[in-house]
Amino acid sequence: MNKSFTKKITKKNIFYIILICFILSVIPLYVIGMFAHPSVDDYYYGTETVQVWNETHSIASVVKCSFDEMINTYNIWQGNFSAIFLMRLQPGIFGEQYYFIAPLILLSAYIGFSIFFFYTALKKIFKADSYLAATVGICLTFVSMQLCTTPSDSFYWFNGAIYYTFFYSLMLFLFALLIRMRTAKAAGTIILTAISSVSAFLIGGSNYAAALFMCIILALSAGSAVYFVILRKNKVIRPYHMAAYLIVAAAAMAGLFISMAAPGNALRQQSVGGSTGIVKTFVYTFAFGGYSIAKALNAPCLIFFICMIPVFYRIARRSGFTYRYPLLVAVFTFGLYCSMGTPVFYAQGLRMPYRMMNIIFFAAYVLITFNLIYFLGWIGNKIKTEKRHIFLDDIVNNFFEKIKASRKNTLLALAISLCAFVIACIGCIEVGETEYKSGDAGFSQLPLSAAATLSLINGDAKTYDCELTARDEYLRSTGDDEQFVTVPALSKRPAPIYHSDITDDPGDWHNAHVAMYYRKECIWTE
Numbered sequence: 001m002n003k004s005f006t007k008k009i010t011k012k013n014i015f016y017i018i019l020i021c022f023i024l025s026v027i028p029l030y031v032i033g034m035f036a037h038p039s040v041d042d043y044y045y046g047t048e049t050v051q052v053w054n055e056t057h058s059i060a061s062v063v064k065c066s067f068d069e070m071i072n073t074y075n076i077w078q079g080n081f082s083a084i085f086l087m088r089l090q091p092g093i094f095g096e097q098y099y100f101i102a103p104l105i106l107l108s109a110y111i112g113f114s115i116f117f118f119y120t121a122l123k124k125i126f127k128a129d130s131y132l133a134a135t136v137g138i139c140l141t142f143v144s145m146q147l148c149t150t151p152s153d154s155f156y157w158f159n160g161a162i163y164y165t166f167f168y169s170l171m172l173f174l175f176a177l178l179i180r181m182r183t184a185k186a187a188g189t190i191i192l193t194a195i196s197s198v199s200a201f202l203i204g205g206s207n208y209a210a211a212l213f214m215c216i217i218l219a220l221s222a223g224s225a226v227y228f229v230i231l232r233k234n235k236v237i238r239p240y241h242m243a244a245y246l247i248v249a250a251a252a253m254a255g256l257f258i259s260m261a262a263p264g265n266a267l268r269q270q271s272v273g274g275s276t277g278i279v280k281t282f283v284y285t286f287a288f289g290g291y292s293i294a295k296a297l298n299a300p301c302l303i304f305f306i307c308m309i310p311v312f313y314r315i316a317r318r319s320g321f322t323y324r325y326p327l328l329v330a331v332f333t334f335g336l337y338c339s340m341g342t343p344v345f346y347a348q349g350l351r352m353p354y355r356m357m358n359i360i361f362f363a364a365y366v367l368i369t370f371n372l373i374y375f376l377g378w379i380g381n382k383i384k385t386e387k388r389h390i391f392l393d394d395i396v397n398n399f400f401e402k403i404k405a406s407r408k409n410t411l412l413a414l415a416i417s418l419c420a421f422v423i424a425c426i427g428c429i430e431v432g433e434t435e436y437k438s439g440d441a442g443f444s445q446l447p448l449s450a451a452a453t454l455s456l457i458n459g460d461a462k463t464y465d466c467e468l469t470a471r472d473e474y475l476r477s478t479g480d481d482e483q484f485v486t487v488p489a490l491s492k493r494p495a496p497i498y499h500s501d502i503t504d505d506p507g508d509w510h511n512a513h514v515a516m517y518y519r520k521e522c523i524w525t526e
Contacts (some may be wrong), residue, residue: 009410011131017414022138025146026111028452032497033103034158035465037472038092039499040510041159042449043517050093050517063091079262082205082255083163090158096472102158103497109169110155114141114362117172118369124179126319126373136311143304144365146425146447147296151496155356160355160499167206168359171214174199178221178248186240193244197251204255208343211256215362216339218249224374232476268346276349284345289338292357296364300424300447305372307417310399312369316377323377330371337367425450448496455494463492475518483521 038046052058052065066088073084091101118137122128128136148154154165174196181192200218204211225242228234275283297305303517316323340360344352402409430444443454455461471487478485490501502511506524515523 009407010466011129011135014410014414015131015135018135018138025142025449026107026303028449028456029145029155030104032452032456032461032494033107035079035461035494036099036103036156036497037096037465037468038090039157039159039501040513041087041090042064042090042157044513045087045159046090046093047258047516049088051519053093062093070238073264074262077264077268079265080206081259081262082202083167083207086162086166090162092158096469099158102161103156106155106161106165107142108415109166110145110362111141113169113173113176114144114501117176120176120179121370124183126315126321128318129317132315136308136315139304139308140365140369142209143421144362146292146449147298147300148358148448149361150354150358151451152499153353153450154358156497157355162354164207164209164355164359165192165362167203167210168362170199171203171210174203174214175217178218178245181244182241184239184241189240189244196244196248200252201255204252204257205259207356207359207504208256208259209340211252212343213258213336213476214338215249215252215256216336218245218252222246222249231404234276238320271439276346278346280349281342281346284350285338285342288345288352288388289334292341292360293334293337293364293367295362296368298424299427300403300421303420303424307420309367309376310370312373313376313380316373317380319377321374321377323374323381323516326371326375326378333367333371336364367415434485444495446495451495455497460492460494461497464490464494464498467491475520475523478518478520480519485520485523486526487523
């Protein structure tokens with residue numbers, strides 16, 4: 001037998017194998033982002049800033065305009081100040097060809113901050129070694145992206161994704177900093193506090209799902225720090241750590257308070273009707289929480305977590321925790337998870353946008369991961385084999401030793417896991433007639449990288465890009481005397497970059513947004 005296949009493989013080798021596979025999987029996601037274009041609210045929120053750019057070509061003037069319009073929106077429509085400010089800076093205002101910057105930012109933020117969060121949590125809390133923590137972080141990020149239900153809303157539509165996915169990603173970054181702050185020296189704590197406070201304040205001014213969830217976590221963290229310092233229950237937490245957690249929590253709540261106190265919130269609430277009420281909100285919150293967890297646990301997701309059970313068990317056993325209250329932890333964390341849906345259910349009832357569902361879907365992976373680790377740790381402390389009195393962790397250790405005994409075993413284990421995941425993904429794919437063109441067959445429920453690759457290979461992404469580029473050039477070339485303009489309808493709607501488009505109905509609100517952007521009375525498709 002070839003010696004290279006009998007040689008023992010290390011965690012470092014496995015990490016690099018997983019990393020290379022992950023990089024290969026995200027390449028088509030970045031490539032197809034080059035063909036993305038503005039959609040719907042990108043036009044609405046870019047109306048003023050694109051006009052300023054066309055008149056001045058001054059970035060400073062555009063930023064000032066965005067800030068001024070943020071204040072105006074705060075007073076007349078909604079209080080999410082940090083999100084509204086960024087919405088008006090969608091890259092397409094500087095030229096349609098620069099819109100690719102949007103998916104570049106959104107993909108990179110989620111990938112980077114998600115891996116950083118899982119790596120930090122597993123290493124600092126559960127004492128996992130660096131390569132194992134990084135490998136698990138990459139795997140969790142990969143699966144959450146591949147199984148995202150509406151990726152256009154999460155990574156390719158600037159307005160919707162900057163509002164939800166970006167600030168959710170920033171929240172993961174903040175949580176990672178807070179975990180690191182726990183053991184930081186005084187000088188490091190000062191730096192972490194400054195970065196965390198700014199991040200917390202900005203998240204407080206973003207979407208209410210992330211803002212409320214963050215504030216609850218920070219309040220609990222600050223309260224725990226005060227408890228440990230005053231009662232001296234923990235030798236790691238110092239008084240300066242307590243002060244840091246209190247400062248960050250105060251910054252977060254200040255951002256949320258400013259957002260909630262906006263005069264425009266009341267005006268917007270009137271336009272959508274009265275609030276749902278506390279009782280209905282409570283029911284909707286927990287019902288949707290259960291539904292979203294069940295929906296996230298589809299066949300590929302289940303296969304993934306089943307394959308990760310030995311890894312999670314090993315992480316749990318090495319942490320040294322007692323894991324005494326699995327049911328209490330599950331109920332408590334589920335309540336925290338459900339709180340993400342509370343604001344929208346209270347304000348609008350059962351009307352939740354897909355872009356918000358996506359971040360709740362992403363959060364489900366965090367909830368499942370940490371509860372599974374905790375539960376496996378509890379099992380490890382309780383269950384023994386009856387005859388030989390060998391702990392379950394000995395069985396798992398032997399399992400890992402056999403896998404690591406040779407490269408052949410390791411690669412075989414990885415191949416089996418990957419094949420099982422791919423087969424489960426294939427089983428979820430749906431084939432049917434496209435909605436926009438009768439007679440054309442289309443695929444849906446594809447994994448994200450597969451959908452992107454298919455649209456690149458069959459030319460749909462290129463066609464979509466050419467048609468919207470031509471539309472933009474035509475609309476910019478029309479004179480002020482041409483106020484009623486028709487344009488060709490799109491022939492392709494490639495996943496995952498297509499979000500929505502204007503219609504042949506001149507009164508459609510999608511059309512109105514585009515007309516405002518190009519300073520026309522009305523625009524519709526032929």
